[in-house]
Amino acid sequence: MTLAEATRKVPVIVRRVGGERAFRRRLMELGLVPGTEVVVEKVAPLGDPLELSLRGCRLSIRRAEAGAVDVEPIRACDDAADELLLAAE
Amino acid sequence: MRAAVEARERTKVPPEAKRATVTAERRALVALVGNPNTGKTTLFNALTGERARVGNYPGVTVERRVGRLRLRPGRDAPALAREIDVLDLPGTYSLSARSAEEQIALAGVLGLSGHPAPDLAVVVVDAGQLLRNLYLVLQLCELEVPLVVALNMIDEVAGGEPDVASLAEWLGAPVVATNARDGVGIEALRRAVAEALVAPHAPAPAFSVPYAAALRRDVEALRPFVLPLLSAAQPPASARATPAARDRGVPDVESDSRVQSPVSPAELGAQAGSEAAPVGRAGALALWALGSVDRDDELVDIDPTLRARALELQARAHADGRDVDAEIIATRYELLDAEVPRLFARTAEPGAAEQPTDARSAARAQTEKEDATTATGDAAPPARRRSLPLLGARQAPPPASEKRRALTDRIDRVVLHPVVGFVVFVALMLLMFQALFSWSAPLVSLIEDAFGWLGAQTRAALPAGFVSDLLVQGVIGGVGNVLVFLPQIILLFLFISVLEDSGYMARAAYLMDRVMRALGLHGRAFVPMLSGCACAVPAILATRTMERQRDRLLTMLVVPLMTCSARLPVYTLLIAALFPAGAVLGFLPVQGLLMVAMYLFSTLVALGAAAVLRRTVVKGESVPLLLELPPYRLPTARSVVRQVKERALVFLKEAGTVILACTVALWVLLSYPKPATPEPVGPPEAVAAWQAERLEHSIAGRLGKGIEPAIAPLGFDWKIGVGLVGAFAAREVFVSTMGVVYGVGGDDEEVEPLREKIKADVRPDGQPKYTPLVGLSLMVFFALACQCMSTLAVVRRETKTWKWPAFLFAYTGVLAYVASLLVYQLGRLFGLAG
Known part of the structure; x- marks a missing residue:
């Protein structure tokens, strides 16, 4: 799944950031590195661009570029594993 | 390990060296760096008292602001009495670059490519976005740039602020909590800067980024090629000024290693191959080159061998299935994700925000206290770096920033609403346009009246003749021509600063991106384009809300095509004189x-021109949109006033002089040589006739006659030619120039007689000279030709070269000529009366 296809308001995890080199570099430098949790907060009224929330800040990128970012949903079992980890500590 | 110890050692500067630097009377340079939206400029103003010298960086048209920070002897630092230059570098998220514009950040902190090297960098960090902001700080640490960290907007994270002491310890650099808006922590920052300047030294961070072995090998392979770059770097101003310390053989370890040898002690450690040692200054630069150099980058001053080698290493890594960019960036973020939460662990001590924390003593204390496991900065991910399930998942945000976010979300629900959002946008733009178009009018006439009065007084006081004419028509008229733009510039920048500072401008770009992209323009080009409907001069000044030179240039080149208010008197005159007052379909007035x-x-x-120019003259790939939507903040009157003042002054100083010179030149063209007969004293008709004769006799008159064959195919005669020359001062001057040509005086309030004259003028064959077709052709010419010296002067000021105004003048001129030619000739072909 790509970030462009992610459901609004549902957190997903970045797997791979693709796209034009300078742009993907800037995206990653803004914290969108693999493993980061990101939420598509809003879609602009005309359908593009998207408003993302990551690491507590709001960014806007277009659908075309979001389409080059691979994401995956946070699965329920991950959450369970986290809780176990925390409990173990 | 050795490297870390040595790095620590360097921080202990012998007292002799200290004294040597202190006594230097050379003004030190402090560079201000930081992410966008961190309040960097506010901090700059707080430090320098808002007096900035505005110029340009070498080679690029990015504005460079330098201010002066006065240190108070005895108070800020003992025995230190001097002024410091503060340079406000452009806001950036990272030092990596793909264009010369983005490269300024790196060149500015290191002193490359002709930039002066700062003695110290003050890095402004948004306390509410600490982790992301530390990415840049981390790069600066790696490059061993002497640092003072300003942890700004500390008020916005009240209740959840990071621990200043821990941060200072971790970075190995002084940290001061500030709130630049309210002036909190500025004194402490000033002291910290003064103290750090006594003996600037590289930070001694308690971490080093655990880059993978393969990446480290790439860095080593590239290291020899960046060394020349480092030795070419300018030593800091104050270091240049104090050879005394070195001459006396003072073991000034720090400045020697920074200035004389590009290889720092950390470098030696890295070369020794210890796995998690810091990469060192040259290593960091090698990383920069690996991450920035690209086959089609637009970087400047990159040595061809370095470039070739970097590309080769990238290609090899790619062939091995590695992703160098991701390796560099993700490793840094891994470190930040693991370590930064720890910095929030301790609660801030009361009053800590006001105290600059001395990193050296903190670091020293730490070294004494703990032994060399994690604290020596031997970066291996410390034990507590458990695998976080999610990177970037935030810990509980502080209540203050949570409140701000909630407020921002509430505002956004309205402002970005599919319907209401556009209503708000249109309302704001209408308000802005109304202000430019109507509210400025009384101010403009006030200025015109004032200069008219001043001219009359001067004329009365001086004997008639050349000096009086020059003063009244050239100089006073010229200054009036310049000042007349001020009301619109001030109003427009009032709006722009409020919209920018509040955070709305980013939202407007977000809303309009879809539309503007379809038009091939930057999202922020909307404001300049709309402003262009009032006047191109403030509109061109407004293009600087766009970061990239290419976007600015494209907008500047098409804005003059928008119908500005100065064209209206011309259209009004021509339409009223030449077109019937009737209606089409019974109700639409012609x-x-x-x-x-x-x-x-x-x-x-304008939109068509943008589409063509984007593919030809200002070619280059369009950069994808990447917009930060900062939380809403209330703009401060102070910041708004400062921005307006700065823009207005820059206009007066740089564009104003050109406009003044052009006015004088035009006055000469329109007045000389004089006819033999002296100006008659008597009935106004006689005076008007004499003026008409003078104009015909003048250079402009001859010019008009000279170009008549060229403009005849457009339907224009020499009188219109003269009018076009005069209109170069400002388009509406066409009306008064035509008034003079037709001997009805140059009063542009009284157009009735001129209208009659135009209607009545006939060609030798008795046909009316001005037909609707000629009027249309002339209006088309006025719509397209950028025959406005003020616009050209501002474009020169903004692009810093005559090349672009010349191009603008030429392309709009050709466009206008061809379009008018088509209108007139096709019109005649279709049987309209020429």
């Missing part, structure tokens, strides 16, 4: 329709 058509025509041509 004259009104024509006016609307002119607006539509110019907008369409």
